[in-house]
Amino acid sequence: MIALTDSLQAAPSPSRLTIQTAAIAENCTAIRCLDWDRDRFDIEFELQNGTTYNSFLIRGESIALIDTSHIKFESLYFDVLKGLVDLAEISYLIVNHTEPDHSGLIAQLLKLAPHITVVGSKVAIQFLENQIHCTFKARQVKSGDHLDLGLGHRLEFVLAPNLHWPDTIFTYDSGTAVLYTCDVFGMHYCDDALYDEVPQLLEPDFQYYYDCLMGPNARSVMGALKRMAPLPISIVATGHGPLLQHHKQDWIDRYRSWSEAQAKAAPFVALFYTDDYGYSDRIVRTIAHGISKTGLDVELVDLQETDSHTVRELVSTAAGLVVGMPPQPESSTSLHPILSTILAAANRKQAIGLFETGGGHDEPIYPLRNQFQELGLTAAFAPILIKAAPSEVTDKLCEEAGTDLGQWLNRDRAQQQIKSLDANLDQALGRISTGLYLLTVRTGNVTRAMLASWVIQASFQPLGVAIAVAKDRAIESLLQVGNTFVLNTLEEGNYQRLMKHFLKRFPPGADRFAGVATYDASNGSPILAEALTYLECTVTRRLEASDHWIVYCTAEAGRVANVDGLTAVHHRKVGSHY
Numbered sequence: 001m002i003a004l005t006d007s008l009q010a011a012p013s014p015s016r017l018t019i020q021t022a023a024i025a026e027n028c029t030a031i032r033c034l035d036w037d038r039d040r041f042d043i044e045f046e047l048q049n050g051t052t053y054n055s056f057l058i059r060g061e062s063i064a065l066i067d068t069s070h071i072k073f074e075s076l077y078f079d080v081l082k083g084l085v086d087l088a089e090i091s092y093l094i095v096n097h098t099e100p101d102h103s104g105l106i107a108q109l110l111k112l113a114p115h116i117t118v119v120g121s122k123v124a125i126q127f128l129e130n131q132i133h134c135t136f137k138a139r140q141v142k143s144g145d146h147l148d149l150g151l152g153h154r155l156e157f158v159l160a161p162n163l164h165w166p167d168t169i170f171t172y173d174s175g176t177a178v179l180y181t182c183d184v185f186g187m188h189y190c191d192d193a194l195y196d197e198v199p200q201l202l203e204p205d206f207q208y209y210y211d212c213l214m215g216p217n218a219r220s221v222m223g224a225l226k227r228m229a230p231l232p233i234s235i236v237a238t239g240h241g242p243l244l245q246h247h248k249q250d251w252i253d254r255y256r257s258w259s260e261a262q263a264k265a266a267p268f269v270a271l272f273y274t275d276d277y278g279y280s281d282r283i284v285r286t287i288a289h290g291i292s293k294t295g296l297d298v299e300l301v302d303l304q305e306t307d308s309h310t311v312r313e314l315v316s317t318a319a320g321l322v323v324g325m326p327p328q329p330e331s332s333t334s335l336h337p338i339l340s341t342i343l344a345a346a347n348r349k350q351a352i353g354l355f356e357t358g359g360g361h362d363e364p365i366y367p368l369r370n371q372f373q374e375l376g377l378t379a380a381f382a383p384i385l386i387k388a389a390p391s392e393v394t395d396k397l398c399e400e401a402g403t404d405l406g407q408w409l410n411r412d413r414a415q416q417q418i419k420s421l422d423a424n425l426d427q428a429l430g431r432i433s434t435g436l437y438l439l440t441v442r443t444g445n446v447t448r449a450m451l452a453s454w455v456i457q458a459s460f461q462p463l464g465v466a467i468a469v470a471k472d473r474a475i476e477s478l479l480q481v482g483n484t485f486v487l488n489t490l491e492e493g494n495y496q497r498l499m500k501h502f503l504k505r506f507p508p509g510a511d512r513f514a515g516v517a518t519y520d521a522s523n524g525s526p527i528l529a530e531a532l533t534y535l536e537c538t539v540t541r542r543l544e545a546s547d548h549w550i551v552y553c554t555a556e557a558g559r560v561a562n563v564d565g566l567t568a569v570h571h572r573k574v575g576s577h578y
């Protein structure tokens with residue numbers, strides 16, 4: 001194995017950024033961007049040892065680049081890449097995953113070399129279209145698809161959805177037996193050592209990374225391990241940290257045992273869909289996102305890729321089921337065989353949700369709904385029928401349907417947690433009192449509102465407010481960094497009607513403002529006509545706090561409607577309720 005490495009030092013910079021290139025196999029070069037001082041990944045992920053973003057160049061008769069790097073490496077990366085290859089000679093960019101730390105330089109690369117064909121999963125190509133806002137040549141790949149670069153470099157693709165992001169694939173080069181996995185098997189560990197020679201140094205970061213990024217999708221990890229099992233592997237070329245060569249099987253086995261333990265302990269919802277059919281893939285992903293907001297695991301099952309034995313096993317172990325109507329088999333009057341398999345393995349303790357994808361010849365949804373109900377399953381949401389192209393409105397409906405399903409499954413657990421609280425502590429906490437507020441948001445055609453009491457002013461300069469928003473709230477996904485909203489203060493003596501209205505249990509996608517007088521703020525969100533005051537706010541940071549997000553926002557404008565009015569105050573008896 002060739003193991004020569006070169007390093008290029010960056011010009012003086014506020015944090016240390018260096019690049020290492022190394023031949024890792026015949027005609028394969030690793031380009032490792034070393035970010036020595038990075039101390040945070042996302043808001044919640046604290047780093048002890050920096051990180052690296054690894055990209056790879058494979059030269060066959062055609063040349064392929066696998067992933068790029070973080071935008072902070074722009075000049076260093078292109079200097080090195082141009083030293084290795086004439087960009088005009090690169091035919092393919094393989095995108096194993098589109099998170100910006102790996103895809104941050106794709107737009108620049110395509111500007112310099114617009115002839116390049118981007119290869120990725122269907123979801124990755126969709127994500128990229130939204131990310132880089134330019135047209136590009138694309139090739140969607142699925143498990144088992146091949147790309148022959150020549151000179152023995154025959155690439156095979158393995159879908160690994162939900163391994164941190166929904167778009168993930170692995171790329172396997174059968175000529176060198178190198179498996180390129182991007183985030184998977186990675187670790188945030190920055191060091192000149194190219195490989196995993198000293199595992200003891202790496203173990204804590206490897207496990208922390210698994211716990212933060214992969215553990216929440218343990219079942220999907222097991223699915224990907226199963227798909228990669230037949231491949232003989234010489235190196236696991238990850239996108240973060242050292243490449244795994246010396247102890248590769250040990251690292252893979254750790255993923256397997258951690259995921260098996262995690263999957264055994266955690267209830268999950270199985271979502272059955274047909275990837276290629278209608279809008280099935282988009283609908284299923286938004287429902288899955290809604291379920292994940294409640295803390296439950298999800299398992300996406302493409303019916304075309306899964307045998308009936310596996311379907312039966314998943315149905316019999318899942319806490320909840322979501323089924324997207326598959327296309328009716330041609331010239332058949334009986335139920336689709338896979339639906340019969342699902343019905344046969346379902347049990348009455350499960351929650352069920354059904355959706356129709358707009359594919360044209362779906363199995364009829366209502367007879368199936370009736371059959372599940374006859375078996376005693378609880379319909380967690382009304383059947384979702386999507387005929388036209390999904391929009392932001394239908395996305396929100398699907399997300400909320402998923403959240404309703406998850407909340408139904410979690411109902412006993414939530415009750416037990418409250419019961420197990422020490423009564424004195426609960427009462428002491430309950431003496432923290434606050435005002436009463438209504439958050440209102442309009443984003444495009446979607447509006448949402450939420451009654452909130454966990455609201456405080458949080459800074460003077462700039463004027464800032466912090467709000468604790470439960471992770472499974474409908475409004476939560478509209479309070480991302482950069483989003484705007486209105487914070488309405490309710491008035492003492494004049495809040496009961498509004499409070500009652502907004503505390504109703506709204507079905508997924510419902511119009512929460514029907515019958516409520518509003519006018520528009522300059523940021524576009526509704527102001528309640530009966531509010532005492534309003535503030536126009538922009539979300540600038542989010543801090544994960546267990547079951548809530550602490551949403552910190554700046555206040556740009558505001559007005560008091562009644563200068564003599566007082567804020568409605570919320571006194572509580574216990575801290576285990578709002």
Ligand SMILES: Cc1cc2nc3c(=O)[nH]c(=O)nc-3n(C[C@H](O)[C@H](O)[C@H](O)COP(=O)(O)O)c2cc1C
Nearest residue numbers: 450451452453454468469470472473474475503578
């Ligand atoms: C007095 C009171 C105060 C509340 N304060 C908050 C809050 O600060 N944060 C929060 O996430 N939910 C809070 N809630 C719960 C939400 O208002 C929520 O509307 C309700 O559970 C419906 O959730 P959904 O909008 O996701 O359907 C509060 C509820 C009550 C009754």
